[in-house]
Amino acid sequence: MTAIAAKIQSGKILISDGAWGTFLQQKGLAPGECPELWNITHPNDVFDIAKSYIDAGSDMIETNSFGGSSFKLTAYGLSDKVYEINKAAAEISRKAAGTNRHVLGSIGPSGKMIMMGDITYDDFYEAFKHQAIALADGGADAMVVETMSDLDEAKAAVHACLDNTNCEVICTMTFEKSGDSGFHTMMGVTPAQMTEELVALGTHIIGANCGNGIQNMIGIVQEIRKVNKTIPILIHANAGAPVYKDGQTIFPETPEQMAEFVKILIDSGANIIGGCCGTTPNHIRKIAQLVRQ
Amino acid sequence: MNSNELLEKIRECVEFGKVNKDVPYPPNMKGMDGADELTKMALEQGVPPADILNEALIKAMERVGQKFTDKKIFVPQMLIAAKAMNASMVHLKPFFQSGQVQRKGKFIIGTVAGDLHDIGKNLVAMIVEGAGWEVVDLGVDVNAQKFIQTIEEDKKAVVGLSALLTTTMASMKSIVGDIKAKYPDVRLIIGGAPITDAFRQEIGADGYAADPQGAVAYLNNIAV
Ligand code: B12
Ligand SMILES: [Zn+2]
Numbered sequence: 001m002t003a004i005a006a007k008i009q010s011g012k013i014l015i016s017d018g019a020w021g022t023f024l025q026q027k028g029l030a031p032g033e034c035p036e037l038w039n040i041t042h043p044n045d046v047f048d049i050a051k052s053y054i055d056a057g058s059d060m061i062e063t064n065s066f067g068g069s070s071f072k073l074t075a076y077g078l079s080d081k082v083y084e085i086n087k088a089a090a091e092i093s094r095k096a097a098g099t100n101r102h103v104l105g106s107i108g109p110s111g112k113m114i115m116m117g118d119i120t121y122d123d124f125y126e127a128f129k130h131q132a133i134a135l136a137d138g139g140a141d142a143m144v145v146e147t148m149s150d151l152d153e154a155k156a157a158v159h160a161c162l163d164n165t166n167c168e169v170i171c172t173m174t175f176e177k178s179g180d181s182g183f184h185t186m187m188g189v190t191p192a193q194m195t196e197e198l199v200a201l202g203t204h205i206i207g208a209n210c211g212n213g214i215q216n217m218i219g220i221v222q223e224i225r226k227v228n229k230t231i232p233i234l235i236h237a238n239a240g241a242p243v244y245k246d247g248q249t250i251f252p253e254t255p256e257q258m259a260e261f262v263k264i265l266i267d268s269g270a271n272i273i274g275g276c277c278g279t280t281p282n283h284i285r286k287i288a289q290l291v292r293q
Numbered sequence: 294m295n296s297n298e299l300l301e302k303i304r305e306c307v308e309f310g311k312v313n314k315d316v317p318y319p320p321n322m323k324g325m326d327g328a329d330e331l332t333k334m335a336l337e338q339g340v341p342p343a344d345i346l347n348e349a350l351i352k353a354m355e356r357v358g359q360k361f362t363d364k365k366i367f368v369p370q371m372l373i374a375a376k377a378m379n380a381s382m383v384h385l386k387p388f389f390q391s392g393q394v395q396r397k398g399k400f401i402i403g404t405v406a407g408d409l410h411d412i413g414k415n416l417v418a419m420i421v422e423g424a425g426w427e428v429v430d431l432g433v434d435v436n437a438q439k440f441i442q443t444i445e446e447d448k449k450a451v452v453g454l455s456a457l458l459t460t461t462m463a464s465m466k467s468i469v470g471d472i473k474a475k476y477p478d479v480r481l482i483i484g485g486a487p488i489t490d491a492f493r494q495e496i497g498a499d500g501y502a503a504d505p506q507g508a509v510a511y512l513n514n515i516a517v
Contacts, residue, residue, distance in 0.1 A: 188367030
């Protein structure tokens with residue numbers, strides 16, 4: 001299979017997948033339950049999610065392993081299952097993707113901070129290394145380090161993936177709009193800083209995920225493109241910011257509303273479009289139709 | 294240094310996160326005394342501990358909170374400022390315990406059951422402590438029983454609840470209900486990214502604030 005970055009270099013716009021977490025909740029994942037354990041206990045439900053994105057037209061799908069690092073699994077008493085759970089995650093997605101779509105091994109943040117003395121860079125590296133190896137063994141051909149807000153943690157994860165697997169490495173951070181001063185992660189990282197540091201490290205694809213909807217992503221892509229014209233950009237936007245109504249969480253943007261911004265996002269320089277929280281196969285289908293027509 | 298200069302220096306150390314002499318952060322204060330050394334020095338010189346609290350720590354944390362609200366600084370700068378504040382506070386603790394320095398009251402805070410997000414809750418705890426309150430931090434995943442047990446020790450305490458997940462807003466609602474059923478007069482303030490004032494009204498909490506500065510404003514209103 002041609003590498004993702006190479007396809008982009010040849011001028012293609014690619015479609016990624018939508019939400020996993022909110023989809024699992026719909027399938028009955030209870031609050032307090034470990035989503036990644038479902039790779040072992042409910043593999044068919046996880047497969048359904050993966051397959052529904054492939055059917056919707058995704059060129060690449062993620063794995064159900066966002067919280068699969070030892071940091072997160074330890075909280076559920078599953079620290080000895082890191083390899084098993086992550087390998088299973090990649091196997092399920094690979095089964096749905098077949099041999100000509102990409103599987104991106106999802107690696108999420110640890111919830112710990114170097115600067116508070118919670119943890120060291122080496123601890124990060126070791127934990128992400130174990131997760132990445134298991135995902136690659138299960139059949140992932142790329143890694144997506146995502147929802148990062150701290151550059152040190154992002155860099156440790158990217159390094160661990162680059163050094164220990166043959167996979168392409170994608171890294172996306174989560175930005176908020178901060179008044180007139182552009183965009184920042186909650187740790188204060190700007191899209192330009194992210195770009196400079198992650199590109200220098202050899203990250204193949206960078207971008208943004210989650211946040212407060214697709215409209216903000218346009219400004220973020222523009223800020224990245226100001227400092228780098230060529231690095232492939234992946235965008236996974238939420239279906240808007242979550243609102244709580246009558247005991248239910250609603251992500252307000254419909255497939256049509258999100259699709260409205262896709263063209264301008266691509267014109268601004270994005271190369272891969274998919275969704276984060278609250279997006280569904282219908283969102284992806286709509287985006288894929290628009291991009292491919 | 295006279296006491297005013299010392300207080301000014303401590304304030305600066307806390308505002309910019311200079312914990313002690315050994316830490317390299319912030320780079321422009323490298324090798325200088327930090328909040329730790331300067332507080333010790335001030336106490337040795339007979340600066341009243343209450344002045345250190347009011348003129349240095351509270352003032353510094355006020356500025357830090359304001360800069361955070363204005364998005365001029367971010368989580369790391371807040372956390373490091375709080376670390377410097379704690380380095381100073383350690384030396385003041387004996388005076389709190391002996392009653393020589395009075396604090397404004399007790400603030401109990403926790404992230405509600407089912408929710409593990411604590412960055413925002415920690416920032417609120419730090420800024421409130423920096424505003425002169427005694428803070429009891431119950432951590433994350435805190436149920437109604439734990440809140441109620443802690444209130445029993447000081448029924449005048451104000452209680453803060455944090456929730457970051459729309460799913461745990463339901464848990465916030467039931468905890469508020471349980472506390473109010475047992476202690477109708479205890480004041481409850483809630484916060485967290487998905488929380489709104491409309492939600493506060495719906496669940497019968499007393500206060501809502503969008504950021505630590507708002508929490509301090511609410512508390513100071515109670516204290517006067
Ligand atoms: C960091 C983070 C994490 C870290 C938490 C680390 C930690 N130690 O806290 C980790 C990685 C562990 C994590 C896990 C999860 N997360 Co999370 N996380 C975030 C993130 C990126 C930032 C939250 C944060 O710390 N913000 C910075 C602080 C400073 O802001 P704040 O918390 O809002 O606090 C401010 C105010 O709200 C207020 N405040 C806060 N508390 C209080 C209390 C009082 C009394 C007052 C007055 C004020 C107040 O003052 C603070 C300072 O201004 C958000 C997205 C976002 N940008 O908000 C998602 C987010 C909250 N997470 C989300 C989700 C879904 C999850 C998971 C379920 C994901 C998963 N599948 O694993 C788990 C849940 C774990 C659990 N059971 O709690 C969703 C929630 C969506 C929803 N439906 O509610 C969000 C919104 C991301 C998204 N999808 O858009 N997460
Ligand atoms: Zn998301």
